[in-house]
Amino acid sequence: MKRSLLFLLTVLLVLFSAIPQHALAADPYVATVYNERNGLPTGEANVVYQTSDHYMWIGSYGGLVRYDGSTFRNYSQEGLIPSSSIRALLEDREGRLWVGTNDAGLFVLENGAFTRVQEAGAPTLLCIRDIIQNKDGDIYAASSSGLGRVKDGVLVPVEDPLLTGETVYTLGADRYGRIWCSLNDWQCAVVAGDALVGVIHSQDVFPGGEQIYSVSSDKEGDLYLGSYENAVTQITLISEELTAAGFQLRCHSTGDVAIHNDLSLTAAGDVLVCGQRGFAWIDPEGNVRAFGEEASASGINSACRDYEGNFWLASGSYGVIRLSVGCYDTPNHIAGLSGVVVNSIALSAERYYLALDNGLMIFDSSWQPIENQLTESLSGIRIRQAISDKQGRIWLATYSANGAICYDPADESITRYDEAAGLTDTWIRTVQELPDGTIAAGTSTGFYLLKDGGVTAFYGHGEGLSNTTILCFAQDGSGTLYIGTDGGGMYALKDGTLTHHGAQEGLGEGVVLRLLADKQGGGLFVSAGSSLYYWKDNSYRKLSNFNKAAGSIFDMYLRNGKLWLLQNSGILEVDRTALLTGSATVAKTYSFSHGLTGSLNANTWNAITPDGRLLVTTRNGISIFSFAGTPNRLPDGIINAIQVDGEIVEHPEKLHLSRDAHRVTIDFAVLSYTDTSNYRIAYRLEGLDQSESIAADMKGGSISYTNLTGGEYTFHIRVFDPERPRNEHTYRIPITKEKKLVEQPLFWLGIALVFAGAVALVITLVSHLRHKNRLRLMNERQQELKTILIQSLQTFARIIDAKDPYTNGHSIRVAKYAREIARRMGMDADQQDDIYYIALLHDIGKIGIPDSILNKKGALTPEERAVIQTHPAVGGKVLANFTALEDIDDGARYHHERYDGKGYCEGLSGKDIPLVARIIGVADSYDAMASDRCYRPALTKEKILSELEEHSGGQFDPEIVPYMVEMIHEGIVPAETDEKPLFEEK
Numbered sequence: 001m002k003r004s005l006l007f008l009l010t011v012l013l014v015l016f017s018a019i020p021q022h023a024l025a026a027d028p029y030v031a032t033v034y035n036e037r038n039g040l041p042t043g044e045a046n047v048v049y050q051t052s053d054h055y056m057w058i059g060s061y062g063g064l065v066r067y068d069g070s071t072f073r074n075y076s077q078e079g080l081i082p083s084s085s086i087r088a089l090l091e092d093r094e095g096r097l098w099v100g101t102n103d104a105g106l107f108v109l110e111n112g113a114f115t116r117v118q119e120a121g122a123p124t125l126l127c128i129r130d131i132i133q134n135k136d137g138d139i140y141a142a143s144s145s146g147l148g149r150v151k152d153g154v155l156v157p158v159e160d161p162l163l164t165g166e167t168v169y170t171l172g173a174d175r176y177g178r179i180w181c182s183l184n185d186w187q188c189a190v191v192a193g194d195a196l197v198g199v200i201h202s203q204d205v206f207p208g209g210e211q212i213y214s215v216s217s218d219k220e221g222d223l224y225l226g227s228y229e230n231a232v233t234q235i236t237l238i239s240e241e242l243t244a245a246g247f248q249l250r251c252h253s254t255g256d257v258a259i260h261n262d263l264s265l266t267a268a269g270d271v272l273v274c275g276q277r278g279f280a281w282i283d284p285e286g287n288v289r290a291f292g293e294e295a296s297a298s299g300i301n302s303a304c305r306d307y308e309g310n311f312w313l314a315s316g317s318y319g320v321i322r323l324s325v326g327c328y329d330t331p332n333h334i335a336g337l338s339g340v341v342v343n344s345i346a347l348s349a350e351r352y353y354l355a356l357d358n359g360l361m362i363f364d365s366s367w368q369p370i371e372n373q374l375t376e377s378l379s380g381i382r383i384r385q386a387i388s389d390k391q392g393r394i395w396l397a398t399y400s401a402n403g404a405i406c407y408d409p410a411d412e413s414i415t416r417y418d419e420a421a422g423l424t425d426t427w428i429r430t431v432q433e434l435p436d437g438t439i440a441a442g443t444s445t446g447f448y449l450l451k452d453g454g455v456t457a458f459y460g461h462g463e464g465l466s467n468t469t470i471l472c473f474a475q476d477g478s479g480t481l482y483i484g485t486d487g488g489g490m491y492a493l494k495d496g497t498l499t500h501h502g503a504q505e506g507l508g509e510g511v512v513l514r515l516l517a518d519k520q521g522g523g524l525f526v527s528a529g530s531s532l533y534y535w536k537d538n539s540y541r542k543l544s545n546f547n548k549a550a551g552s553i554f555d556m557y558l559r560n561g562k563l564w565l566l567q568n569s570g571i572l573e574v575d576r577t578a579l580l581t582g583s584a585t586v587a588k589t590y591s592f593s594h595g596l597t598g599s600l601n602a603n604t605w606n607a608i609t610p611d612g613r614l615l616v617t618t619r620n621g622i623s624i625f626s627f628a629g630t631p632n633r634l635p636d637g638i639i640n641a642i643q644v645d646g647e648i649v650e651h652p653e654k655l656h657l658s659r660d661a662h663r664v665t666i667d668f669a670v671l672s673y674t675d676t677s678n679y680r681i682a683y684r685l686e687g688l689d690q691s692e693s694i695a696a697d698m699k700g701g702s703i704s705y706t707n708l709t710g711g712e713y714t715f716h717i718r719v720f721d722p723e724r725p726r727n728e729h730t731y732r733i734p735i736t737k738e739k740k741l742v743e744q745p746l747f748w749l750g751i752a753l754v755f756a757g758a759v760a761l762v763i764t765l766v767s768h769l770r771h772k773n774r775l776r777l778m779n780e781r782q783q784e785l786k787t788i789l790i791q792s793l794q795t796f797a798r799i800i801d802a803k804d805p806y807t808n809g810h811s812i813r814v815a816k817y818a819r820e821i822a823r824r825m826g827m828d829a830d831q832q833d834d835i836y837y838i839a840l841l842h843d844i845g846k847i848g849i850p851d852s853i854l855n856k857k858g859a860l861t862p863e864e865r866a867v868i869q870t871h872p873a874v875g876g877k878v879l880a881n882f883t884a885l886e887d888i889d890d891g892a893r894y895h896h897e898r899y900d901g902k903g904y905c906e907g908l909s910g911k912d913i914p915l916v917a918r919i920i921g922v923a924d925s926y927d928a929m930a931s932d933r934c935y936r937p938a939l940t941k942e943k944i945l946s947e948l949e950e951h952s953g954g955q956f957d958p959e960i961v962p963y964m965v966e967m968i969h970e971g972i973v974p975a976e977t978d979e980k981p982l983f984e985e986k
Contacts, residue, residue: 029311030326030595031295035319039072040065045314047302049089051097053651054307054636054671058320059086064099068640068669070699081107081114088141090131098139100128106141106148106155112650119148120156132171132179135221140179140191142168147181149194160196162189170214170262175221176240186211188225190242198242200225205233205249216263224271226260232273232282254280255290257297264303272311274300279313279323294333296321308633308674324674325631326595328616329624335367337621338597344605345615345622346386346394349409352615353394354622355383355605360396374407374414385605389433397428397441404428404441404450415453417441422455423448429603432473440481442470447483457496464498465491467510471603474515474524482524482535484512490526490535506540507533513602516556521580525563527553532565534580546574546587554602557614559627566606566616568599571625586722588629588678597623634679635672637700637719637731642666657737659710664735668717669700680722685735687713707852710739756882763885810927815839816975817923817967818916824963825919838891839920845875845892872896873905890914895921898955918957922948922964925956930974941968 035043042062049057056067063076063084076084081099088100097109105126106117119125127144134140139150144167147158157164163181168189172180178197181189188200202211210227217223223235232252239246252271254260259276266272269284279297281289291297299317306312311323332338337354344355351370354361360378362370378398385397396405403418403426418426425443432440439450446460446468460468467488474482481493487510489502502510509529516525523536530552533540548565555566563579565572570591578585590596598620607615609624616623642649643665644657657664670681681700684692688705695701713735720728818839822832846854849871853864860868876893894908894917901909913921929939929947939947945968952961967973 028326028329028595029291029295029323030328030593031291031297032322032324032593033296033318033320034067034072034322036062040319041072041074041077043319044316045301045320046087046102046316047089048304048312048314048320049091049302050304050306050312051091052095053638055638056306056312056673057089057097058314059089059099059302060314060319061085061102067673068638068700069635069672070669070697075114082116083107088128088131090133090139092133092139093137098131098141100131100141100143102127106131106150117150117153117155120154125155125157129167129169130171132173132217134173134177134179135175136177138177140171140173142171142181144168147179147191156194158191158194158196160189160191162196162199163191170216172215172217172223173221174217174223174237176237180215180217180223182212182215182225186213186228188212188215200242202227204244205235205247206231207251214260214262216265218265218269219267224263224265226263226273228259230254230256230258232260232263232271232280234271250286252282252286252288254278254282254288256292257290261301262303266305268305270305272303272305274303274313276300279303279311281311291323295323306673308635308672310673322673324593326593327590327625327628327630328595328597330595330597330622331363331367331624332597332621335363335369335621340621341601341619342604342617342622343383343601344385344387344397345607345617346388347607347609347615348388348392348394351409353386353388353396354617355386355396357382359383360386372412374405374412377414378402378405384428384603385430387431387433387605388607389439390437395431395433395439397431399427399429401426404431404439406439417448417450417453417455421450421453424458429470430472430605432475434475434481435479440473440483442473442483444469446470447473459493459498464500466500471512472514474517476517476524477519477522482515484515484526484528485510487511489528490515501535501538501540505538506542508540508542511552513552514555516558518558518576520558520576525556527556527565543579545582546572546579546585548572548587549589552602554600554604555606557608557627559612562627564614564627566600568601570594570596570600571616573629586678590625590629593674594630595623597621630674632674632678634719634721634727634729635670635674637668637670637681637717637729639715639717639731639733640667640669640700642733652733654733655735657708657735659738659740661708661737663704663706664708665702665704666715667700667702668731670698670719672699678721678723679719682716682718682720684716685713686716687711692716692718707855708737709850709852710737712736752878759882759885763882810931811840811843813927813975814842814920814923817926817964817973818919820967820972821919821923821960821963824966825960834885834887835891835916835919837885838888838916839923841875841879841888842891842895842920842924843871843875844878845871845873847878848874869896869904887914887916891916891920893917895924897921899957900954903955913957918960922956922960926964926968926973944968 034040042060045058045060047059051057058065058067063074064081064086066073075081083101083104085102086099087102090098092098099107099109103126105123106128107114108117124145125141125143125148128141130142132140141148141155145165146163147168148155149158167184168181170182174180179191183189186202189196190198205225206227210229210231212225213228214226215223225233230253232254234250236248237246238248254273257273257275257278257280260273261276262274264272271282273280276299279291279300296318297313299315300313301316302314304312313321315321342354342356346353350365352363358380360375360383362375364370381402382399383396384399387395389395392409394407398405401418403416403423406415417423425445427443428441430442434440437451441448441450446458446465447470448455449457459465467485469486470483471486472484483491489507489510490512492499492501507528509531512526512528514527518525523534526533526535532543532553534543549567549569551568553565553567557564561576563574563576570589573588575585598618600618604617606617609615614625614627616625642652642655645662680698681695682692683695683703685705714732715735716730716732718728718730815836819832819836822835849868853867872893872895876889879889879892882888894913897903897908897913897917899910901907929944932938945965948961948965952958
């Protein structure tokens with residue numbers, strides 16, 4: 001039976017081996033390594049995993065780490081899980097995260113807390129190597145001492161001689177709910193429930209004698225077996241039998257990727273092969289792409305693919321490696337160009353010519369080096385530029401006695417333009433072919449026109465060049481040759497005549513690094529200094545409506561309606577039309593995170609291939625750019641946590657704050673891992689913020705709010721594409737804060753009603769008693785009522801002052817000062833009392849001002865100051881209906897008007913301001929100056945007198961100020977906060 005089974009399997013495998021192993025399209029991938037140098041606490045990672053909320057989780061010997069694209073959070077270091085050695089991770093279908101440790105067993109993260117899964121009996125399953133959930137929802141854990149199954153929250157060992165005490169490395173779950181376990185002896189055990197039901201041997205699935213090394217499974221229940229060598233077998237079960245009749249096999253070769261530590265399956269059907277030697281990606285169609293040492297793919301223990309399409313590898317050698325699609329390719333690895341500084345590159349006859357500071361390198365179309373007479377003759381010679389002309393010849397600008405060299409690949413002939421050919425300056429900086437085949441060659445003393453082995457013209461200082469150091473050339477459609485100089489601006493050569501175009505025409509910087517003719521617009525793009533200009537109709541226009549990085553623009557290209565600008569750290573893409581029309585435009589940058597191999601230099605030269613790709617010269621070899629970015633989706637955002645007075649709430653769906661909550665800090669992030677997306681993040685607390693703010697860090701941040709008043713709020717974050725505003729993701733969380741007693745409308749309504757009733761009653765009785773001709777009995781009664789009135793008003797004044805601890809007693813003192821001023825002005829006792837009552841309530845409008853503004857320690861913002869300045873109008877409205885005491889609302893409404901008309905709220909001036917308000921205004925200002933405030937101590941007596949005299953006739957009524965000055969000189973002010981008048985008749 002075993003022989004028949006082996007024969008049938010061999011036939012099947014021979015058939016499957018005929019399936020072509022296609023290589024995936026070689027999209028450029030960029031490898032980014034995370035280790036202890038850039039945030040990850042270790043350079044040895046065991047497992048990497050993305051959960052459904054799009055966080056990345058990393059298990060390592062440095063702890064359990066969560067990554068949100070900008071911040072690594074170490075849960076082990078925080079003491080939230082009692083192990084720093086993590087080997088396995090799994091998110092089950094209920095959203096729980098299972099964590100396998102190397103020394104403390106199995107844990108589960110649920111509702112923000114880690115719980116250890118206890119073992120039945122003495123703990124033996126402590127070193128967890130893999131975790132899986134079968135179709136029935138059962139959790140199994142592989143360990144170095146057997147297999148365990150979680151039953152009723154307890155980890156129960158599966159008892160079988162083949163498993164107990166043995167190392168189970170990896171797990172798979174088939175469509176029948178059985179668990180496949182890769183073992184130490186090159187075989188795979190199959191378990192159903194708690195019982196062993198079969199064993200799969202290496203020869204059962206690998207025809208070439210490969211040995212089973214790992215096992216995994218996909219969502220359909222197909223099994224995938226990795227080998228010690230380079231074979232991967234997919235097993236589709238067509239029946240429940242563990243025999244050849246129940247297997248349908250498909251095999252793949254992973255090339256140089258061998259010793260398959262693990263296989264990971266994505267939801268889309270990708271197989272991620274984690275090799276001790278390399279990493280392989282098998283797509284759902286069976287195409288294979290391998291990554292080796294050039295991508296730091298070594299010692300791979302685990303892999304996953306995130307929601308943006310990046311691959312993540314957990315490496316025991318490097319840490320964590322992210323492989324993301326870039327937009328640069330490079331021949332550096334093949335050609336041996338890593339670390340080579342390239343000045344220029346040219347193409348001709350399927351060969352690449354690289355100009356270096358120490359000679360010339362030539363490569364064939366496969367980037368294999370070529371040595372010939374030309375490379376030998378130029379060894380050690382600095383070459384600043386290489387170009388190919390329309391005839392396919394190569395022109396080299398040597399910075400030496402060799403001058404300009406023309407090399408014809410067809411016959412390998414070399415023509416030198418040096419002193420013998422008529423050049424007086426052979427140190428060539430740049431060369432440019434003109435439409436008629438003439439070569440313009442720039443030097444430090446001017447430029448030559450070269451053709452047919454000789455010099456046809458020279459332009460230097462004597463011909464009109466005030467600055468003779470030539471940096472670049474460009475020619476427009478009219479045949480005008482433009483010349484960029486090193487400090488002298490731009491010149492134009494037309495019909496043998498030179499014309500200078502510089503500062504007088506609007507050029508702000510004289511070093512012209514590069515020129516680019518714009519055929520569509522009939523102008524010229526000019527890179528000068530650190531700016532970009534547009535030359536047209538004999539004038540320059542500076543283009544600054546795009547987000548350029550600091551520094552100069554080294555080169556420029558027009559492609560597909562875009563202007564591509566090369567700077568030190570990469571290539572910028574700008575919409576040409578938006579740039580020239582002055583519209584705000586966002587420049588996309590393609591830099592190192594996109595695969596650029598090295599920084600760019602000024603005065604270097606690049607080339608375009610016949611298929612339209614740009615060969616970019618860098619300080620680290622050659623990068624190849626296709627004038628296209630990476631196709632990234634808009635990333636998701638998340639509210640990580642909210643901290644309330646030091647207490648952290650993880651991922652709340654809503655938040656309820658007590659009335660005593662002081663500080664709320666909201667931490668939010670964009671869960672993007674590509675470093676290549678063009679997005680922004682905005683936030684707003686609805687109910688407080690008038691508009692949203694854009695976060696300075698596109699990865700996210702945190703924002704704090706203090707002393708929120710009670711009420712309903714909603715915190716929003718919005719991730720959006722600035723070029724496509726409708727492309728956005730919005731996230732929100734409702735926040736409710738309990739209101740304090742003084743924030744309850746019914747509290748103030750009750751206070752107002754009690755006060756209104758008391759005032760109305762007292763005033764009515766007082767008014768009635770005044771008509772009884774001051775009879776002794778009535779006088780006594782009136783005095784009692786006045787006492788009630790004063791105490792009621794003083795009590796309410798103290799309630800008002802209690803909102804601001806720095807003005808405690810202020811209203812009573814102002815009332816006393818106002819009454820004394822009225823007395824000195826000759827008013828009778830009743831008028832003095834009326835002014836006292838009115839002054840007591842002059843700040844009643846502060847009831848409507850939030851405590852967070854009244855009690856603010858620092859300077860008020862303009863918006864907060866505007867809120868403060870509403871309190872006179874609010875006070876006037878509150879007292880408007882208290883008609884029993886004439887003009888009681890005037891003191892509240894007008895006490896901040898100024899005599900010169902510059903006050904608020906109505907801007908009254910002079911005698912138009914009611915007398916009672918003018919009196920209160922002086923008394924109020926004196927008490928403010930004589931009292932300690934949160935922003936300053938009380939002013940000295942001399943300073944107060946100076947202020948009163950200085951502002952008499954401006955802020956204050958000049959007829960009232962002298963009375964206040966008298967009171968100061970007499971020493972009766974400042975007064976105590978009590979009901980005693982400043983003056984009592986004897």
